[in-house]
Amino acid sequence: MAQRDELNIFVRDALSAGKSRSEISDVLDRAGWSASEVRDALAGWADTAFSPPVPRPTATFSARDFFIYALTFAVLLLGAFNLVLVLQAIVDMAFSDDSYGVLGRIRWGVSVLIVTAPLYLWLTLRERRKLAQDPALYRSVMRKWLTYIALLLAALTLLGDLIATIYALLTGDLTAQFGIKALIVGIVAGGIFLFYLKDMQKGDQT
Amino acid sequence: MNRVFLAVFCLLVGGAIGAGLWVVGGPQEARIEQQDRDRIANLRTLHTRLISMESAGTPLPRTIGEDSVCAAWACEEGGSFPPKDPATGMPYDYRRLSDDRFEICATLARHPGTARAPVTLSDDMELRAGNVLCLIGTVRPDGS
Numbered sequence: 638m639a640q641r642d643e644l645n646i647f648v649r650d651a652l653s654a655g656k657s658r659s660e661i662s663d664v665l666d667r668a669g670w671s672a673s674e675v676r677d678a679l680a681g682w683a684d685t686a687f688s689p690p691v692p693r694p695t696a697t698f699s700a701r702d703f704f705i706y707a708l709t710f711a712v713l714l715l716g717a718f719n720l721v722l723v724l725q726a727i728v729d730m731a732f733s734d735d736s737y738g739v740l741g742r743i744r745w746g747v748s749v750l751i752v753t754a755p756l757y758l759w760l761t762l763r764e765r766r767k768l769a770q771d772p773a774l775y776r777s778v779m780r781k782w783l784t785y786i787a788l789l790l791a792a793l794t795l796l797g798d799l800i801a802t803i804y805a806l807l808t809g810d811l812t813a814q815f816g817i818k819a820l821i822v823g824i825v826a827g828g829i830f831l832f833y834l835k836d837m838q839k840g841d842q843t
Numbered sequence: 844m845n846r847v848f849l850a851v852f853c854l855l856v857g858g859a860i861g862a863g864l865w866v867v868g869g870p871q872e873a874r875i876e877q878q879d880r881d882r883i884a885n886l887r888t889l890h891t892r893l894i895s896m897e898s899a900g901t902p903l904p905r906t907i908g909e910d911s912v913c914a915a916w917a918c919e920e921g922g923s924f925p926p927k928d929p930a931t932g933m934p935y936d937y938r939r940l941s942d943d944r945f946e947i948c949a950t951l952a953r954h955p956g957t958a959r960a961p962v963t964l965s966d967d968m969e970l971r972a973g974n975v976l977c978l979i980g981t982v983r984p985d986g987s
Contacts, residue, residue: 747863754856
């Protein structure tokens with residue numbers, strides 16, 4: 638990290654001294670810096686003739702971001718899990734006679750959804766309004782990290798769902814009940830994946 | 844595009860909550876269902892106590908309110924034993940059929956077969972008219 642700071646200071650000083658980007662790149666290359674390190678260091682400064690060099694915006698981190706995005710992420714995780722729980726329990730009730738435990742699962746899941754769904758919706762819409770007003774918030778480190786974690790978990794769930802479905806097919810256990818339950822997992826995880834993928838792409842364009 | 848996702852999310856969650864509540868019924872339904880579960884569990888408890896009483900050498904009582912029964916069961920004044928009907932607070936309907944046979948009955952609020960959470964009846968249970976569920980106990984000659 639200290640080395641990166643040294644590199645950034647060097648690049649700033651070199652640009653201030655009027656050196657061209659190719660000259661700086663060559664000298665750093667000869668000094669042993671990798672191409673990606675040199676590219677990242679130069680990308681930190683706007684490519685203008687203005688002196689002193691103009692820094693490009695960097696990722697931000699704040700306690701507020703941590704609170705908002707961690708809460709949104711936790712609510713999403715809890716809500717998505719219980720949405721699947723409720724929908725799968727309803728499917729179980731349609732196929733199975735022994736439904737006492739299933740009723741308990743539905744009651745618990747509905748209780749969680751009644752709390753988490755409006756909270757998630759409120760947090761997301763509120764954040765969307767803030768992002769529209771101030772696109773700088775797209776650079777939040779917490780936002781990026783938690784969005785990518787949500788994408789990772791959704792992708793892993795989709796993969797696990799697909800593997801379980803194929804395994805059930807190969808073992809002859811792929812019943813209509815299993816198929817519908819797997820489809821529910823796929824729809825919820827796929828929906829979350831696409832939602833956050835679009836969100837990330839929008840953030841990258843900003 | 845994300846507005847479409849959010850709209851679908853609202854529909855899905857709203858649908859799940861609505862369907863969930865429709866399937867499980869309201870709080871009153873849950874209470875009734877739990878009371879029926881408690882009744883069946885209470886019948887089982889009483890059945891076990893009566894069988895163990897007989898195996899300990901005490902003959903089956905005429906009623907489960909007798910002092911001798913209470914002494915044997917160590918029941919407390921206003922206590923939770925012997926269990927009573929959770930809704931009415933009345934004792935369960937006990938009948939001594941013979942020296943080694945008895946039945947103990949409870950009136951369920953819902954038919955066990957058509958309740959939201961159907962109850963599977965065991966071999967020693969008998970469902971009679973009016974949702975009266977009886978648990979029939981037979982003390983084996985060896986006392987087991």
